[in-house]
Amino acid sequence: xxxxERVRDVLPVIKPKRNKLPKxxxxxxxxxxxxxxxxxxxxxxxxxxxxxxxxxxxxxxMIAPPAVVLPGSTEEVAAIQRVLYRNHLKCCPITTNYGAPxxxxxxxxxxxxxxxxxxxxxxxxxxxxxMYVIVEPFVNAAQLNGELHKxxxxxxxxxPGPTISPLATTTQGWGMGFDSIFQGWSGRNFLGGEWVSxxxxxxxxxxxxxxxxxxxxxxxxxxxxxxMGPLGGMGTFTKCAIKIYPWAGQGEKxxxxxxxxxxxxxxxxxxxxxxxxxSMDDMTEFMYMINKAHIGYSMDKNGAVAxxxxxxxxxxxxxxxxxxxxxxxxxxxxxVNVGLLIGAFSDREFKYQVKVAEEIFRRSNAxxxxxxxxxYPMCDxxxxxxxxxxxxxxxxxxxxxxxxxxxxxxxxxxDVCSIGSILYGKMKKEYExxxxxxxxxxESNWAAYYEGGTLGGLHTETIWQGDNSDLEQILACNDxxxxxxxxxxxxxxxxxxxxxxxxxxxxxxGAAVTAYEYRCKIKKTFDSKNVxxxxxxxxxREDD
Amino acid sequence: MALQDYINDMMRCxxxxxxxxxxxxxxxxxxYSEICPSIIRYNFxxxxxxxxxxxxxxxxxxxxxxxxxxxxxxYNCQMCGGCDVTCKAVRDLEVLETLIExxxxxxxxxxxxxxxxxxxxxxxxxxxxxxxxxxxxxxxxDGLKIKDLAKEKAEVCFHAGCRFSYDDTxxxxxxxxxxxxxxxxxxxxxxxASENCCAGRAYEMGFQGELVSFMQSNLDAxxxxxxxxxxxxxxxxxxxxxxxxxxxxxxVEVYHITEYIHKLIQEGKIKFKKSVPxxxxxxxxxxxxRLSERYEYSSPGKPYIMDEQPLAKVKGICCVYEEPKPWRRxxxxxxxxxxxxxKSIPGVKLTEMERRRSWAFxxxxxxxxxxxxxxxxxxxxxxxxxxxxxxxxxxxVTACGWCERNFRDAIKSNGHGIExxxxxxxxxxxx
Numbered sequence: 006x007x008x009x010e011r012v013r014d015v016l017p018v019i020k021p022k023r024n025k026l027p028k029x030x031x032x033x034x035x036x037x038x039x040x041x042x043x044x045x046x047x048x049x050x051x052x053x054x055x056x057x058x059x060x061x062x063x064x065x066x067m068i069a070p071p072a073v074v075l076p077g078s079t080e081e082v083a084a085i086q087r088v089l090y091r092n093h094l095k096c097c098p099i100t101t102n103y104g105a106p107x108x109x110x111x112x113x114x115x116x117x118x119x120x121x122x123x124x125x126x127x128x129x130x131x132x133x134x135x136m137y138v139i140v141e142p143f144v145n146a147a148q149l150n151g152e153l154h155k156x157x158x159x160x161x162x163x164x165p166g167p168t169i170s171p172l173a174t175t176t177q178g179w180g181m182g183f184d185s186i187f188q189g190w191s192g193r194n195f196l197g198g199e200w201v202s203x204x205x206x207x208x209x210x211x212x213x214x215x216x217x218x219x220x221x222x223x224x225x226x227x228x229x230x231x232x233m234g235p236l237g238g239m240g241t242f243t244k245c246a247i248k249i250y251p252w253a254g255q256g257e258k259x260x261x262x263x264x265x266x267x268x269x270x271x272x273x274x275x276x277x278x279x280x281x282x283x284s285m286d287d288m289t290e291f292m293y294m295i296n297k298a299h300i301g302y303s304m305d306k307n308g309a310v311a312x313x314x315x316x317x318x319x320x321x322x323x324x325x326x327x328x329x330x331x332x333x334x335x336x337x338x339x340x341v342n343v344g345l346l347i348g349a350f351s352d353r354e355f356k357y358q359v360k361v362a363e364e365i366f367r368r369s370n371a372x373x374x375x376x377x378x379x380x381y382p383m384c385d386x387x388x389x390x391x392x393x394x395x396x397x398x399x400x401x402x403x404x405x406x407x408x409x410x411x412x413x414x415x416x417x418x419x420d421v422c423s424i425g426s427i428l429y430g431k432m433k434k435e436y437e438x439x440x441x442x443x444x445x446x447x448e449s450n451w452a453a454y455y456e457g458g459t460l461g462g463l464h465t466e467t468i469w470q471g472d473n474s475d476l477e478q479i480l481a482c483n484d485x486x487x488x489x490x491x492x493x494x495x496x497x498x499x500x501x502x503x504x505x506x507x508x509x510x511x512x513x514x515g516a517a518v519t520a521y522e523y524r525c526k527i528k529k530t531f532d533s534k535n536v537x538x539x540x541x542x543x544x545x546r547e548d549d
Numbered sequence: 550m551a552l553q554d555y556i557n558d559m560m561r562c563x564x565x566x567x568x569x570x571x572x573x574x575x576x577x578x579x580x581y582s583e584i585c586p587s588i589i590r591y592n593f594x595x596x597x598x599x600x601x602x603x604x605x606x607x608x609x610x611x612x613x614x615x616x617x618x619x620x621x622x623x624y625n626c627q628m629c630g631g632c633d634v635t636c637k638a639v640r641d642l643e644v645l646e647t648l649i650e651x652x653x654x655x656x657x658x659x660x661x662x663x664x665x666x667x668x669x670x671x672x673x674x675x676x677x678x679x680x681x682x683x684x685x686x687x688x689x690x691d692g693l694k695i696k697d698l699a700k701e702k703a704e705v706c707f708h709a710g711c712r713f714s715y716d717d718t719x720x721x722x723x724x725x726x727x728x729x730x731x732x733x734x735x736x737x738x739x740x741x742a743s744e745n746c747c748a749g750r751a752y753e754m755g756f757q758g759e760l761v762s763f764m765q766s767n768l769d770a771x772x773x774x775x776x777x778x779x780x781x782x783x784x785x786x787x788x789x790x791x792x793x794x795x796x797x798x799x800x801v802e803v804y805h806i807t808e809y810i811h812k813l814i815q816e817g818k819i820k821f822k823k824s825v826p827x828x829x830x831x832x833x834x835x836x837x838x839r840l841s842e843r844y845e846y847s848s849p850g851k852p853y854i855m856d857e858q859p860l861a862k863v864k865g866i867c868c869v870y871e872e873p874k875p876w877r878r879x880x881x882x883x884x885x886x887x888x889x890x891x892k893s894i895p896g897v898k899l900t901e902m903e904r905r906r907s908w909a910f911x912x913x914x915x916x917x918x919x920x921x922x923x924x925x926x927x928x929x930x931x932x933x934x935x936x937x938x939x940x941x942x943x944x945x946v947t948a949c950g951w952c953e954r955n956f957r958d959a960i961k962s963n964g965h966g967i968e969x970x971x972x973x974x975x976x977x978x979x980x
Contacts, residue, residue, distance in 0.1 A: 044593060048619025050609035052595025069607070075592050101595055102564040102721035116814070123592050128579060145566070147573035148582050151711045155578075166639075167573040168566040180619040262880040262907040264638040310864060320641045327863060394576045400565050406866040407561020407642070410837060444864040472866045472895060 598632025687741025749789025
């Protein structure tokens with residue numbers, strides 16, 4: 006069957022009713038940003054529309070915004086929000102657009118205006134003495150780290166890779182990455198910010214200067230940032246001070262053209278391994294030992310099939326590699342794989358870390374995957390670039406079907422997360438066996454370890470891929486997401502969305518107990534018209 | 550191929566914005582970290598590669614129809630391929646193919662900007678993209694002793710291309726190139742007034758029928774004249790002959806003049822005698838670099854017809870086609886030969902720009918933008934000239950008449966202080 010016929014069959018033409026902005030509101034917005042920075046032409050706004058992932062969650066299908074505005078400053082953001090709030094219009098600020106829209110940052114209702122923050126793209130300050138940067142929303146992790154690496158520093162980058170916005174990830178509750186073992190997760194690196202409330206008031210958090218003292222309990226920052234993304238928070242962050250860390254990659258040399266950039270030389274004090282463990286228990290022990298030893302610069306657990314897609318430049322190449330049977334024979338389930346990168350700041354420390362790491366490998370039954378090295382000689386370089394630079398990470402893996410869905414995830418102790426991975430993997434495998442998801446033997450739970458053992462924590466996400474053009478697969482993803490919530494809570498764990506649920510409140514909000522109740526009241530106070538965060542933040546209630 | 554045959558690519562875009570930026574692994578500075586001239590200028594996501602995929606999907610789904618803004622968006626893109634190679638550095642989507650097919654669809658539906666139509670009318674009537682008379686095409690060669698391929702046979706056809714043939718400021722370069730080749734005893738000829746347009750630029754403007762028709766005329770003319778090899782100083786023509794013609798099933802042996810001169814230097818047939826003391830930077834033309842990769846298949850000679858191939862399911866999802874896709878990711882463009890020619894000229898000091906080789910920034914002239922929106926073409930050129938100036942170079946050297954003209958126009962309108970040369974100019978100075 007031809008591609009075009011096949012796609013046409015499964016996804017019917019949908020012509021949504023368009024919500025057109027009243028003329029006076031459009032003119033008011035245009036007066037703020039100028040005529041070049043607002044559009045309601047459907048041929049242009051349709052480039053912002055979202056699909057499929059929204060269908061997975063049962064929200065937001067085939068919706069494009071009635072208009073898109075491009076503010077160029079905090080004052081313009083505030084003025085826009087005042088107009089929208091006054092007129093009961095929903096608003097969704099977006100940065101680099103990434104994030105499986107509309108999961109975190111997409112249109113969910115027909116009257117939601119997109120506020121594209123692309124014009125706010127400056128690195129305002131790099132303070133190496135106090136180790137922080139101040140950035141605007143559209144600066145991406147590549148731009149920031151590209152500048153920081155040159156002067157010996159680096160910034161936490163989340164799993165999706167260098168095109169994410171550090172401001173967007175830092176100002177939300179989540180945001181793990183492979184470097185989290187050294188740099189913590191995104192929310193931990195928040196030092197201060199400039200925030201525009203839903204009603205359009207500008208507030209600076211962090212005093213004196215850009216430093217904001219985090220403390221136990223629910224902080225003001227926690228209240229406004231919400232859980233994740235603009236759909237899980239309130240208002241718009243327009244500036245953010247983020248903690249930075251020393252970069253250990255000095256001495257690297259790269260050559261070649263896209264897509265084959267080669268690392269002729271790794272960092273002088275960096276070394277990476279791709280390790281295979283006989284079982285999840287061995288890997289869990291390994292994580293605890295790494296924690297105790299306080300070593301490591303970047304580390305992640307990745308599924309074997311996912312690793313094949315990561316290591317190859319095209320689906321054709323991945324297909325050939327999978328056809329060799331290497332995954333099943335060498336490192337597929339029940340085996341578990343982890344990439345580890347050591348980064349040190351003196352020769353002595355480097356030698357120490359390598360020695361300790363190798364001893365931990367021995368004690369935890371880790372082995373270097375010789376088969377993989379032989380099949381794919383560039384494995385070393387890919388793992389190095391994956392861990393040191395986070396290049397092509399999620400994008401590389403998700404080229405298989407083009408998109409991904411994040412199911413149950415958790416930040417907890419290593420044991421809890423490992424149990425969760427197994428539990429959810431079993432559920433996922435049923436769908437895989439029915440041909441409804443990428444078949445990974447129940448794997449594809451990626452995990453990143455964080456905070457060098459301060460909390461003894463691991464973050465796991467169960468990620469799966471379905472074919473976006475296949476309605477049956479999309480519906481299967483939806484099915485799995487909701488089915489998985491219940492057993493997860495039966496095991497005493499809070500679902501990924503649990504703490505911040507809005508749209509999902511009736512189903513899983515109960516797991517968050519009083520936090521959820523509290524959030525509803527907060528929402529009523531700051532955003533009683535529910536202009537922001539209408540699916541992943543608690544909703545305002547009349548009786549509060 | 551038709552627009553709907555890329556629907557799978559449209560649906561597999563994750564809006565991750567990799568199409569807008571230079572990948573981190575080859576990144577030098579924030580200042581020069583963006584690769585898409587269109588999103589830089591117009592800011593709305595729809596102007597990026599990703600936005601254009603979503604837009605095309607919406608169009609096919611019937612969610613929107615043609616409008617002035619939509620047509621402007623479709624045509625305000627240089628088709629430089631920057632989005633395509635940066636996307637393919639991590640993903641496996643055919644971004645540029647989709648963009649071209651969107652224009653093909655616009656042409657089929659008669660939705661064409663007036664100034665584009667004017668250029669294409671000129672092409673149909675006068676065989677060139679310059680809105681000039683066909684009879685004047687060979688004027689650049691007046692007085693040169695060279696075989697006329699309309700009457701004689703030669704092994705090598707020197708194809709001047711529309712820009713070089715009608716832009717008289719480029720004629721000294723063109724005539725010099727012919728003399729260099731003749732001195733190296735290359736058996737060359739030209740078609741002069743009967744030379745046809747390559748139609749590559751017309752194709753990138755959506756006129757696929759014109760490409761196929763001009764391709765056939767060119768293939769016939771070369772065959773009749775006994776031509777085995779094509780040499781051209783024009784990067785647009787080079788990409789058309791090498792990439793676009795192969796896309797429609799015809800492999801042509803073609804060299805860009807810099808490639809051919811490099812070959813002659815290697816063979817000892819060209820030697821530089823004079824020093825050219827000049828600090829330069831080199832601009833990789835998109836059509837000589839990332840856009841010049843041939844479509845090569847596992848089945849030689851098989852045309853690129855993906856829509857007739859069923860999807861293969863790998864591990865339960867669709868991800869590959871039965872016939873593997875051609876490997877076109879920018880890595881196999883012509884990058885080293887121009888640099889080696891420049892480095893072999895005594896006195897020349899080459900300092901690279903940050904965006905170079907397969908991730909070079911466009912000059913702004915491509916995809917018909919120079920014709921349809923010259924102001925936008927020049928504003929893009931100014932961004933590139935700023936980057937060249939930041940290297941400290943005295944001169945910006947390129948290997949394409951379109952780039953050179955656009956840079957010169959931008960300098961004239963904005964007063965930037967940098968000289969612009971074709972590589973050939975420096976070669977001629979050094980011989």
